[in-house]
Amino acid sequence: MKIQPSVRYSHTILSQLVQNGxxxxxxxxGKGNDTEFLSQLVGENGKVYGxxxxxxxxxxxxxxxxxxxxxxxxxxxxxxxxNIEKLVDGPINAAIFxxxxxxxxxxxxITKPDTTLTAIKACLDKxxxxxxxxxxxxxxxxGGPQEKDAxxxxxxxxxxxxxxxxxxxxxxxxxCPPILLAIQKNSN
Numbered sequence: 001m002k003i004q005p006s007v008r009y010s011h012t013i014l015s016q017l018v019q020n021g022x023x024x025x026x027x028x029x030g031k032g033n034d035t036e037f038l039s040q041l042v043g044e045n046g047k048v049y050g051x052x053x054x055x056x057x058x059x060x061x062x063x064x065x066x067x068x069x070x071x072x073x074x075x076x077x078x079x080x081x082x083n084i085e086k087l088v089d090g091p092i093n094a095a096i097f098x099x100x101x102x103x104x105x106x107x108x109x110i111t112k113p114d115t116t117l118t119a120i121k122a123c124l125d126k127x128x129x130x131x132x133x134x135x136x137x138x139x140x141x142x143g144g145p146q147e148k149d150a151x152x153x154x155x156x157x158x159x160x161x162x163x164x165x166x167x168x169x170x171x172x173x174x175x176c177p178p179i180l181l182a183i184q185k186n187s188n
Contacts, residue, residue, distance in 0.1 A: 006180035021045040022093035027081040032061030081119035100138030113150035140176030
């Protein structure tokens with residue numbers, strides 16, 4: 001077995017917990033990798049809600065899902081993830097965030113601490129017991145370290161009786177390797 005990079009390990013965690021028929025959130029749609037993965041996990045009876053502020057990301061993901069006949073269980077919103085509370089109905093079983101910027105796109109359009117924390121809190125409020133929120137934190141860009149610090153500080157403050165929080169990262173790699181946080185809900 002090889003140690004998995006953060007993004008791949010986030011999928012390993014989700015694949016162990018997300019089941020057919022679940023409701024999940026992709027808080028940062030980007031190029032649609034996570035949205036596609038979640039759509040396959042929840043199956044036709046499940047629901048995926050996807051969020052991205054960039055129309056380019058939404059359009060790319062929609063085409064990707066259509067090409068693979070995976071769009072029937074996905075609702076995409078061209079808006080920030082801070083709107084999860086308003087736009088996602090009912091409880092969720094999991095959520096994923098890839099924080100930073102859209103690869104190959106404008107590096108000035110980034111996720112920000114205030115909206116990200118609003119979105120994380122909304123997901124944790126909606127999260128079913130034993131559900132998980134996974135966050136991949138990219139922080140090698142302007143604004144990235146501030147968001148990383150804010151998210152980690154918030155995660156560290158969560159009541160350990162209500163949530164279990166894990167941090168996973170390579171510590172001997174250059175260029176700010178992404179950090180994975182997994183937050184599992186233990187109780188309401």
